[in-house]
Amino acid sequence: MNEQLSSNRVPLQLTAAMSFMALLAMFMFISQQSLAAGTFAADTTGVATAEVVTSERAEELTHLLLHDCGSCHGMTLKGGLGPSLLPEQFKDKNADYIKYTILHGRNGTPMPPWKSIISESDAEWLAEFLLSGRIVELNK
Numbered sequence: 001m002n003e004q005l006s007s008n009r010v011p012l013q014l015t016a017a018m019s020f021m022a023l024l025a026m027f028m029f030i031s032q033q034s035l036a037a038g039t040f041a042a043d044t045t046g047v048a049t050a051e052v053v054t055s056e057r058a059e060e061l062t063h064l065l066l067h068d069c070g071s072c073h074g075m076t077l078k079g080g081l082g083p084s085l086l087p088e089q090f091k092d093k094n095a096d097y098i099k100y101t102i103l104h105g106r107n108g109t110p111m112p113p114w115k116s117i118i119s120e121s122d123a124e125w126l127a128e129f130l131l132s133g134r135i136v137e138l139n140k
């Protein structure tokens with residue numbers, strides 16, 4: 001009788017311990033999520049990589065591309081002092097290559113680094129934009 005009771009109690013304690021662990025894991029997961037969300041919301045410096053390019057920012061970047069970048073790469077980005085930025089230019093290059101060039105510039109050439117005003121996600125957006133060929137549509 002006594003033996004049966006104690007053998008029943010062990011799995012019960014185990015179940016309790018397991019539920020507790022599950023709750024703890026859930027709690028840790030939730031607090032981590034809200035912590036990450038807090039960091040995300042608090043970061044307004046524009047250097048965060050998790051930042052999303054809003055449609056407003058996209059418009060600003062398109063303007064920058066045509067005016068600032070265009071002053072060297074040509075108003076239609078067909079090339080000027082700097083090479084063309086049309087898709088044919090990047091046939092054997094990828095988005096990372098373009099992103100890196102935009103953020104860091106090219107030492108020893110007039111291509112300046114833009115990382116003080118262009119975030120990583122901005123540069124990624126610009127790279128994808130250039131590769132997409134949508135600029136050709138804008139030039140029409």
Ligand code: HEC
Nearest residue numbers: 068069072081082083089098101102106109110111112114
């Ligand atoms: C002051 C002139 C100047 C401005 C402004 C400028 N660039 Fe450049 N850019 C250059 C030059 C010159 C090169 C070629 C560098 C070299 O010889 O490697 C270049 C190269 C590049 C390349 C690499 C092309 C390739 O095929 O290797 C990319 C991409 C680029 N620029 C994007 C931009 C973007 C985007 C902007 C605007 C945010 C911009 N540039 C503004 C002068 C400029």
